[in-house]
Amino acid sequence: MSSMGEDEEVSSFFESSPPLKKMEDILQKLNGFIEHNSSGGGRRIVCVTSGGTTVPLEQRCVRYIDNFSSGNRGAASTENFVKAGYAVVFLYRSGTCQPYCRSLPDDPFLECFHFPDNSNIQVHSSHVEAVKMAVMDQQAAVAEARLLKLPFTTIYEYLQMLRLIATALKDVGPCSMFYLAAAVSDFYVPWNSMTEHKIESGSGPLDIRLAQVPKMLSILRTTWAPKAFCISFKLETDAKILIDKATKALGKYKVHAVVANELSTRKEEVVVVSSSGNVVVRRDSDKPESIVEDNLIRLIVDRHSTYIKESHS
Amino acid sequence: MSSMGEDEEVSSFFESSPPLKKMEDILQKLNGFIEHNSSGGGRRIVCVTSGGTTVPLEQRCVRYIDNFSSGNRGAASTENFVKAGYAVVFLYRSGTCQPYCRSLPDDPFLECFHFPDNSNIQVHSSHVEAVKMAVMDQQAAVAEARLLKLPFTTIYEYLQMLRLIATALKDVGPCSMFYLAAAVSDFYVPWNSMTEHKIESGSGPLDIRLAQVPKMLSILRTTWAPKAFCISFKLETDAKILIDKATKALGKYKVHAVVANELSTRKEEVVVVSSSGNVVVRRDSDKPESIVEDNLIRLIVDRHSTYIKESHS
Numbered sequence: 335m336s337s338m339g340e341d342e343e344v345s346s347f348f349e350s351s352p353p354l355k356k357m358e359d360i361l362q363k364l365n366g367f368i369e370h371n372s373s374g375g376g377r378r379i380v381c382v383t384s385g386g387t388t389v390p391l392e393q394r395c396v397r398y399i400d401n402f403s404s405g406n407r408g409a410a411s412t413e414n415f416v417k418a419g420y421a422v423v424f425l426y427r428s429g430t431c432q433p434y435c436r437s438l439p440d441d442p443f444l445e446c447f448h449f450p451d452n453s454n455i456q457v458h459s460s461h462v463e464a465v466k467m468a469v470m471d472q473q474a475a476v477a478e479a480r481l482l483k484l485p486f487t488t489i490y491e492y493l494q495m496l497r498l499i500a501t502a503l504k505d506v507g508p509c510s511m512f513y514l515a516a517a518v519s520d521f522y523v524p525w526n527s528m529t530e531h532k533i534e535s536g537s538g539p540l541d542i543r544l545a546q547v548p549k550m551l552s553i554l555r556t557t558w559a560p561k562a563f564c565i566s567f568k569l570e571t572d573a574k575i576l577i578d579k580a581t582k583a584l585g586k587y588k589v590h591a592v593v594a595n596e597l598s599t600r601k602e603e604v605v606v607v608s609s610s611g612n613v614v615v616r617r618d619s620d621k622p623e624s625i626v627e628d629n630l631i632r633l634i635v636d637r638h639s640t641y642i643k644e645s646h647s
Numbered sequence: 648m649s650s651m652g653e654d655e656e657v658s659s660f661f662e663s664s665p666p667l668k669k670m671e672d673i674l675q676k677l678n679g680f681i682e683h684n685s686s687g688g689g690r691r692i693v694c695v696t697s698g699g700t701t702v703p704l705e706q707r708c709v710r711y712i713d714n715f716s717s718g719n720r721g722a723a724s725t726e727n728f729v730k731a732g733y734a735v736v737f738l739y740r741s742g743t744c745q746p747y748c749r750s751l752p753d754d755p756f757l758e759c760f761h762f763p764d765n766s767n768i769q770v771h772s773s774h775v776e777a778v779k780m781a782v783m784d785q786q787a788a789v790a791e792a793r794l795l796k797l798p799f800t801t802i803y804e805y806l807q808m809l810r811l812i813a814t815a816l817k818d819v820g821p822c823s824m825f826y827l828a829a830a831v832s833d834f835y836v837p838w839n840s841m842t843e844h845k846i847e848s849g850s851g852p853l854d855i856r857l858a859q860v861p862k863m864l865s866i867l868r869t870t871w872a873p874k875a876f877c878i879s880f881k882l883e884t885d886a887k888i889l890i891d892k893a894t895k896a897l898g899k900y901k902v903h904a905v906v907a908n909e910l911s912t913r914k915e916e917v918v919v920v921s922s923s924g925n926v927v928v929r930r931d932s933d934k935p936e937s938i939v940e941d942n943l944i945r946l947i948v949d950r951h952s953t954y955i956k957e958s959h960s
Contacts, residue, residue: 388713394884394910396830400701400713428753429742435756440741441796443748443755443781444789455778457768465768468756476757483754517709521853531885540834540857571707572844597707 343548348497350525351490360484360495364423364502367482371421378509378638380420381499383516384408385427387489391523391542396532398488399544401517405430407567407600407627408515412481413471414631415513421480423499425492427516428485434472437464489519493550500558507561508645511638512554514566515593522547551587561645563638564589571597580607590641593630604630608637656861661810663838664803673797673808677736677815680795684734691822691951693733694812696829697721698740700802704836704855709845711801712857714830718743720880720913720940721828725794726784727944728826734793736812738805740829741798747785750777802832806863813871820874821958824951825867827879828906835860864900874958876951877902884910893920903954906943917943921950 354360371377385408386401405426412422412433424433439445439461446461457465475481484499486492503510521544533540555564566589568580573596580594584607591608603616604626615633618624667673684690698721699714718739725735725746737746752758752774759774770778788794797812799805816823834857846853868877879902881893886909893907897920904921916929917939928946931937 391712392884396715396882396884396910397832398713398715399704400711402709402711432754432756438756441745443745443751443778444785447778447782448786449779449783452783455768455770455782465756465760466762469760469768470762470765472757473761519710532883539859542855542857544853544855546852569709570845571705571709597709 340548340552344550344553347524347548348494351494352525354491354494354498357498361498361502363482364484364499367421367423367479368502368506370479372506372509375421376509378420378511378642379423379503379506380415380511380513381423381425381496381503382408382412382415382513383425383492383496383518384412385430386517387427387492387519388487389489389519389522389544390528392532393525393528393530394532399519399521401519403427403430403517405432406436409433409436410625410627411513411515411631414627415635416475416480418631418635420511420635422475422482424481424483425495425499425516426483426485428487432468432472432483433475433481435468438468439464442468489522489547490525492516492518493547496550496554497558500554500562503562504559508563508642510559510562511634512559512562512564513634514551514564517569518547520547521545549587551589555588563641565591565593565634567593567595569595569597569600573599577605577607577612580605584608591634591637601626606630606633653861653865657863657866660837660861661807664807665838667804667807667811670811674811674815676795677797677812680734680736680792681815681819683792685819685822688734689822691733691824691955692736692816692819693728693824693826694736694738694809694816695721695725695728695826696738696805696809696831697725698743699830700740700805700832701800702802702832702835702857703841705845706838706841706843707845712832712834714832716740716743716830718745719749720908722746722749723938723940724826724828724944727940728948729788729793731944731948733824733948735788735795737794737796738808738812738829739796739798741800745781745785745796746788746794748781751781752777755781802835802860803838805829805831806860809863809867810871813867813875816875817872821876821955823872823875824947825872825875825877826947827864827877830882831860833860834858862900864902868901876954878904878906878947880906880908882908882910882913886912890918890920890925893918897921904947904950914939919943919946 371379385405386403389399391397409431412424415422446465447455449455486495568583570576576594576596580592584592591606594605594607606613615630617626684692698718699716702712704710722744725737728735759778760768762768799808881896883889889907889909893905897905904919907918907920919926928943930939
């Protein structure tokens with residue numbers, strides 16, 4: 335009965351969502367990418383989600399609720415998956431951190447370049463490596479069809495696109511992976527109950543009632559792409575409840591691992607929670623360039639290899 | 648009595664705000680910039696605010712309410728003010744549109760550049776003008792101390808920085824201007840009543856009560872910088888109430904003009920509402936490169952000239 339209730343919530347969420355724009359275009363790119371890498375190349379494909387979703391408070395949206403996420407984890411993980419031989423569908427929040435661009439300064443056009451003679455652009459020597467990576471490595475990954483970038487903004491766009499991708503990856507089976515690093519809102523204002531125009535100010539406090547977003551992770555696991563290897567994330571600010579909440583999510587959603595991270599230490603270490611126990615993954619603190627994603631993706635790729643082997647036996 | 652109440656609300660807002668980081672650094676930059684342009688150069692100085700403010704829902708912030716604003720209006724206006732001879736303090740939301748960068752594609756490092764021989768970067772011919780502007784014009788404006796860029800994210804940062812700038816500009820008197828294009832939240836969660844940790848999901852709907860942000864525009868006009876020329880903005884999604892709301896704001900805050908814009912047509916036209924009547928300002932639709940800010944800033948600069956003349960007579 336409980337499962338029926340969840341399915342209905344999910345259906346009702348999608349039925350009331352504003353329809354995805356450019357859906358045909360997205361589908362065409364996606365199917366071409368999967369065809370090229372899977373049928374053609376026999377390559378593993380991972381969908382990395384990254385950045386936060388917005389929840390509009392008005393239909394003609396001026397105000398929205400957002401989830402903090404720089405997108406750094408998703409971008410760094412994408413680079414490591416490409417390095418490990420994967421093709422990556424990078425489903426990212428518009429404006430967040432891009433793969434191969436993490437080392438650029440905040441204001442790259444002010445800080446990286448100059449035009450010494452009004453015709454040839456030059457890169458300041460301090461930023462040559464960062465710019466080369468942003469340009470060459472990124473372009474190579476896209477040109478070789480190893481990286482497909484798909485942007486979203488709202489929770490409606492995110493969940494509709496995730497469903498498209500999962501459905502398109504269904505036939506890739508155990509060689510596909512979902513690495514769900516996006517910060518997805520738990521609460522939303524159902525589109526049909528939303529005010530059309532900007533909420534008026536000027537008369538006392540504002541009360542907002544938010545409904546829970548149906549948990550799509552269960553549907554992804556049971557229906558959309560049941561054979562895919564699936565990694566979810568749990569972010570908390572309170573270290574005391576983190577592992578407990580990650581362990582509960584592991585059991586509830588039947589994902590293959592939950593990456594638990596605490597807001598203030600998330601760049602130093604994460605804990606990979608799975609049925610085989612909890613593994614603490616740290617960055618190599620003796621190497622200044624090292625990031626936690628280098629070691630995290632190595633572990634996840636190993637686990638995925640084991641999963642593929644077991645699926646075929 | 649009503650004015651006393653407002654003052655108290657403002658004091659209480661600032662007292663409960665988390666203190667601004669790097670305040671000494673900001674003040675030093677700001678005072679140097681004003682000194683250089685005003686005392687040294689006798690140049691007019693405008694503070695352009697741009698982008699939306701965030702309202703954190705948790706102290707260790709994961710979720711926040713945001714106001715939609717690309718920052719395009721503020722960036723385009725800044726370029727036009729610099730062209731008109733002004734020095735601009737650009738108080739902008741981190742990550743929003745930057746002056747001289749409006750013509751860059753969404754993903755400039757993927758689309759603008761290539762490294763043909765692994766050592767010299769080149770710009771694709773289709774993007775040469777956009778990149779030159781982003782690099783040369785922007786760097787020139789900053790190097791000549793005609794443009795000072797100061798980023799904010801939260802409503803707390805925005806209002807504290809606006810107060811710093813207004814106080815620093817006080818002695819510039821009528822030659823200073825505030826051009827308040829930022830989308831500032833009307834509602835917020837007072838810091839002291841905010842939950843420390845991430846709001847837990849999992850048990851039904853979430854109710855949020857938001858308090859009104861005290862109206863700082865009155866204090867800016869009466870106390871912080873009473874002699875500055877002051878332009879505020881009114882954005883609505885409902886054209887029917889727009890002019891009425893702009894006219895009310897003009898009377899209430901005693902600003903010199905209110906720029907009224909409707910969300911869906913804001914790139915085509917705005918209405919400048921002032922005590923001398925309402926003027927519709929449109930972009931030159933026969934010139935494809937024309938933007939509404941070209942004509943808007945021309946009008947505002949003329950009004951400012953008149954204001955300076957009248958102040959001195």
